Structures are given as structure tokens and as C-alpha cells.
Amino acid sequence: MTVCKNRGIAVLSPDVNYSMQxxxxDGKSIRFGFGGIRNMGSYGELIIEERDQNGLFTxxxxxxxxMSISHGINRRRIEALIYSGALDSFPGxxxxxxxxxxxxxxxxxxxxGDRDNGTKSLLSTSLFTPMYDKFFTLTGAREMSEKLRLEKEREYTGFYVSGHPLNEYESVFKNPSIKNFYSIQQILPNSIDSEDGVEEDIVFENAFDGEMVRIAGVVQELEVRETKSHQLMANIVIEDVSASVKGIIFPTIYSQNVHRLKNGEVLAFYGKIEVSEFGTQFLVNGIETMDELMTPDSVANLTLYLDSDLSEARYEFEELMNIFEKSDTPNRIPVTIVMGGKTYSTRQGKAILGNxxxxxxIKLQELLGRNSVQVQY
Known part of the structure; x- marks a missing residue:
């Protein structure tokens, strides 16, 4: 998955109509297979068999x-297909x-039962099949939260396929001080002088080995253990959109941040890259929340792109000003508004300030769209 993403190859969610085992x-993309879904085992081969014999599922x-009639599908497998996204193409x-x-x-x-007995009841007639899909409108069920949806997706596939918990933090990750995990683990060739000073030898090394860097990601695994002196420390696995990295949090840093360290939390870490025969690991020297990264000292400007339709743009402008005014955080960041092909940085003679x-x-992204909110560092 990581290799595909870093090479620009899209990985498509599993789908009962298109996945293989x-x-x-799938075109220029890779389609997730049934075999990668928890609780499915080789059952995907039966789905493919039914699909090939009787056409796509509608x-x-x-x-x-x-699948109940032909291969006795059970609730556990249906749940796995739902949580993995393999049934997303159907209504609901x-x-x-x-x-x-x-x-x-x-x-x-x-x-x-009717088919096995050679009979037909009212409920089993094909006449009523379209009606069953309309039941969705009667449930009144709200969709699970984005966080839970992605957590379940990862639980059943081992990956975030349809999205990522870090997507809403995209503006934070544009901060040049944050390194992505894929880059800090790359082993690259480097030329050095040979011992006789005539020829060059090629060695492979990690350019970040020994460097102090800042990274940010989702806490995926947290193993707390006790040292010989009976202090608590932790081994941690952190994941960003490019890869994952293992880290060590020593007792002092752990005790200062124990309230922040939970599975699923998005945090920033400052520390040292250490490369050994066992791979790359991160020695944590400090932990920050994502808000703490977005300080006035680190951000130069906030640029907001409004709708090309002027009436809609005016509405958006008033709404974004309300967002700033209602914020409990001081507005000290210069804001540039791009509206109708023109750029504005003042309102009634005063600088437009935001935070x-x-x-x-996140509120601005919901109002304007993710690509219309840009943070300059």
C-alpha cells in the first residue's frame, strides 16, 4: 500500500462487483482483494464464482x-464487507x-427455504426486491463518524483505503519543519573516497541518521512497559499518509505526556532518527498537539479562496468573518481573501486577521473546501 501511494498508484477499495481474491x-489502479479483508479467508472465491455465473450484484x-442461497453467507462476513467498504457502491x-x-x-x-421446498412466498418474490433497498430511508440511522468509519476500515483491511485520519490536517503537514515518514527511512547511495584516495566507493545510508527532526502522525500502537528502576516508558508506532515508523518514549517524556498518548490520537513528535541493523527508529524528545504547531510564530499568512460567483462569495466572506469573530483564540494571523479575481487583505481600512x-x-475547510484554505509558513 505504502509503495503504491508513494509511486502515485491509486489503491481502490474492495468491491464485491470488481475485487478478486x-x-x-484495475485500469491504472490496484484493486484491494477479498483475501485482505479480515474474516473473509477464501470466501471471496465464492463471491467471484456467483458473480461470474449470474452477473454483477445490483x-x-x-x-x-x-450469496445466502448459493453459499450461505453469515453475518460476520457481511459485517466485514461493510466495514471494509466492499459494499459502498450500493445505496445506503x-x-x-x-x-x-x-x-x-x-x-x-x-x-x-422456499427455493429448497419448491414453493414461493410473498416475501421471496422478485417483485418485492426493489422495495428492500427503500428500507434504508426508514431506518433513520446517522452515518458513523468519519473517525470511527476509518478506524473500522483499518481494523478489517489493515489499512486506511478510502481516506485517512490525517486528511483534515493537510494544512499542518505543509509546514516545512515536518518530515514525512517515507523520506526519513529512505536508504540512498552516497559516494565516499576509498582508502587509497583514488577511487570512490558507493555506500548506502540514511541521510537523516542522527538528525533531530519533527514528525507528525496517528498513534497506531502504544506499548507501555516498566524499566528496571520501575519507571514507565513506551514503545510506539506512528503512521502518517506515507508510511509508519517505530519510536521509543523514555520515562521523563512519557510522564510529561501520558495524558496525550492514546491510540488514534494525532500528535507531533520531536526527536532523533537512529538507524541500526534493525531498521529506523525514532527517539522521542518532545510531543506536541497539532494546535501547538500552528502558532503565530510559525504561520506567515492564511489565504482563503472564495467562490467565483460574487453573491456566493459575499455569503462565504460574512460566514468566515463570523468564524473568526466567534473563535476563542486571538486573531493575529494576516488573512488574504481572493474573491472575484481580486485580492483583499483589509476590511474598512483595517487588516483582516484570523487564527x-x-x-x-476545519470550519473554514467545511465552508470553502479543503483546497480553498491555504496556510503559508
């Missing part, structure tokens, strides 16, 4: 009915699909 080529109920959110499993498997069981608190940035 293993990872496969809805969640159509999938459950056909993932939460709505989870809520409908028992209803649809119950109806499918009746249909299977780069993450809550503010």
Missing part, C-alpha cells in the same frame, strides 16, 4: 439473497447497511 490491476439485498451508508443485516438475512433465509487553530481551519 488477491490484489488485482444491491445489498440482491447480494445477501444470492455503512451504518444503515449494518442496521439492515438482520432484516435482509431473514428475508433471504425465507427465499432460500490557525485547527478547529478554525
Amino acid at each position: 488477491d490484489f488485482s490491476v 444491491s445489498l439485498y440482491n447480494f445477501i439473497e444470492r 451508508t455503512r451504518q444503515e447497511k449494518l442496521n439492515m443485516i438482520d432484516v435482509f438475512t431473514g428475508i433471504a433465509s425465507i427465499a432460500k 490557525t487553530k485547527l478547529a478554525t481551519i
